[in-house]
Amino acid sequence: MNPNYTPLYQALTYRFKQEHYLTTALTHRSAGTPNNERLEFLGDALLNCITAQTLFERFPNAREGELTRMRANLVKRDTLVQIAQHLALGQYLRLGGGELKTGGNGRASILSDTVEAIIGGIYLDSSMNTCQSVILQLWKKFFNNLSQRKIKDPKSRLQEYLQSKQQPLPTIPIYRVLNINGTDHAQLFKVECLVPGLSQSTYGSGESRRRAEQSAAAKALKVLNVD
């Protein structure tokens, strides 16, 4: 007999039609075979892909490096453990005796692997689209955090920070192109960022004026200790 999965289905916003996929996803290798190792392989790939697709769509102006960083943030172990805790996975895990005794149902690696295995199981039990919906629902908070903070570009963040300070007069950063090297499609801009009241300038370079300014602004944020 299976345990009562109803609370888990509610937290997942998904009800398994073929419950054996869920049971396998919850089975750690210490409990024998079949276990969740293959599902984890599949779920890891799906999670990576679905987060990549979503970030690509939602952040049309983010560069590849920024997309990579955001995805790493969404799929890192710490995030997966938070999802596992939200699902209260610890109480459903099927562990071997040794793992059970040594607290395996609270271990980060086991919890995060199980989240991936459940994603693999949902895909097999339904479709890519359903799997995507479940992920977007479970990860909603983490996607929103990205949108609110990480994603704002450094120039906007610097401007907002300076405006938020109670200065006698509003302060805005000043950008100045120092030089442009190279020709045609291989130009390199060097830009200075001056923040009134800040004793040191910061500098940035890039393939366009905009990128060089963003780089200089990012450095000013560092000097100001604004994360």
Place this chain on the structure above:
Amino acid sequence: MNPNYTPLYQALTYRFKQEHYLTTALTHRSAGTPNNERLEFLGDALLNCITAQTLFERFPNAREGELTRMRANLVKRDTLVQIAQHLALGQYLRLGGGELKTGGNGRASILSDTVEAIIGGIYLDSSMNTCQSVILQLWKKFFNNLSQRKIKDPKSRLQEYLQSKQQPLPTIPIYRVLNINGTDHAQLFKVECLVPGLSQSTYGSGESRRRAEQSAAAKALKVLNVD
């Protein structure tokens, strides 16, 4: 005006409806923006996911480690470069002056990144299903190579190898369980593999008799220098 993409469409077994996706996919960052960096991010994730899904389906008995190794083989740079050469990508690349002069259109990193970017472009131009079909067609040879050789388990390969040798009498390996340790779900089997005519036995252990035998057979293949 775009170059004549007809031969590329034939090699790809796909014709872009929105050709700007292909043009962007072929544009290296050295040629300015928009370039293929974002599409490469997307295509890399899609390729990883589609190869994982395919391997999972095609090799229902492969363990997670084997699936991971096979996927690494399918998505490694060397494989991507072979795909790029099949597509004759070098002649379509859009590179900046510096990259062009230094042979960028033959560089492995540029070719393999561009293959990923084209996959991202096909997905945006069509659907996940179409993207999958194109990948399976382009990678057909590589998937077949996996099926024919890598995937056979060590016991089967050892048996086939011994049968292929022109011995006076057919030779088969003999497996013997030496001991079983542990209890319940945490048993550990130790198995000896005896190959008639081979002076040394080999040994393997595992969580089941079958796995221990596979491990011992793998070691016998090593001793026999069979890859």
